[in-house]
Amino acid sequence: MNLSRVQQQKIDPLLRDALMHARPEDTLRVVMTLQPDEEQALEADMERELDPTQFHSREAYRSALIEQQKRRTLHEISQTIHELERLLTAVHGGEMSHTVVAEGSAQQVVSALTLTGVRRASLDRPLELVEPRPCR
């Protein structure tokens, strides 16, 4: 599949290789990092930092931080998530962070890479345990 320069700049070598050799209908799973909307991000930065001493427990403090983060993420990337949901078969995550896992055909992934809200995309890959070593 053909990729523009902008699309190529957003992807890792594994995804580039996969897209180059994929048929348009081949299904891919991709990890995407989304670009927060700048205006919304600035607004979120102005939000008051929570003071843990104002809470009766760490759990309560964390609950407040979670709600704050959810609001922030919603403002920053919800537009891009909606666009991705329209383009792709499935989009997971994106509630707390700017990282989402997207699934779709190679053609759909290439289309998603044209979105300005998609900063970077990598092909899903194996993750290894840090294996223990033999004791000597």
Next chain:
Amino acid sequence: MAACAGVGERVQCIAGAMRPVRGGDSAQSTVMAVYLIRPRNSLAVRAATLIGKGFTYPEREAQIKEVRALQSQDPLHNEILGWIREEPAEVLFHGAVTGSLIVEMAPEGAERLRQEVPGALVLADQPIGVIQPRPATASKSSVGTGDLWHLRAIGLEAARQQGFAGTGRDVRVLVLDTGIDATHPELQGKVEQALAFDPVTLREYPIQGYDSSGHGTHVTGFICGNTVGVAPEARIWNGLMLPQGRGTVANFALALEWAARQPAIQIINLSAGIHGYVDDLRDAVATLMNVGVLVVCASGNEGANQTRSPGNYVEVLSVGATTEQGRVASFSSSGTLVVNNHQYTVPDVVAPGAAVYSCMMGGGYAAWDGTSMATGIVSGVAALILERHPMIRVPDLLDTIAATCHDLQQVATRQGAGLVQVTAAL
């Protein structure tokens, strides 16, 4: 593979595989294979007793020179070389010291060599699998204080003798690993939640507490084991993310997202990574810090100048390993990184991780080597500090841990801030 050197241009070489090689424009092809060929009884090997056995540099140089000379004079070795020169064969590697040859030739030629030069050992190349590292010490049914050097090294044994009663009570640690054997006597009643993150469906589902390979159980023992653990009253959430030690980045990213939404979790213990710097997970890890979770991560077991992600992210507490002698273990990964014009070193801290005893899946104890082990110990120390200072912010917690480390007088690129101590929890 050495056996593939020089043939890469034609095809990717797979050990043991036979492949057709086309000559010029001809449609005909000959099946070729790779063989290891050497004299059955090398003159050089037989003469080894004549050669000095010292290990100094000049002695070793003399030995190599002597063996090379013997090899070149070995009539059998020369007969094999002469025979191969007359065959349509390609020498891929010639070991001047060992006398071994790696040769690509037709199987018929290899068979003829066996018959015509009976002194030649002709072995077909075979696929070879990596021997997965694994714990080598025999397991034992109990551990004594002599086995618990890790608790002494971090100052916990002395602190307890002086009346320190910290146990990490009710601090919740999510262990994203191979699972945890919750029936081990050291861990009974401590695993509060158990769930698996399915790498295929990308959904989480509750499980009975079990371990798919034993790694997670060993790590968790350091966090909260009755005898071997640092914070025996910490509560554990068992997140099975690496069944049989294998997972995927997508699954990991979603497990982190799930963890970020759980108000009860205060620490995440991670022992997984991708070689090199890969920033796919960085935003998800940074989010955890933003929502008040400390991420403690193994730096890797590949030694100096090699790191893994996420253990090399600036947002995690990256952990290397030390020996009982108070040195950074040779296998402990470390390195200097420059990310977005910011330079920093990995690991942040070190903790006991060489020959450290903890729980075996199914019962008993064994000593393992690894930065994963050190990571469990640091998570335990963090739990003690959080018990003492429950409202501490994560950046302050990171600073506190680093500020109270013991300087091992090794370079910062290897030891970070130094050996973790429990001082901040006292």
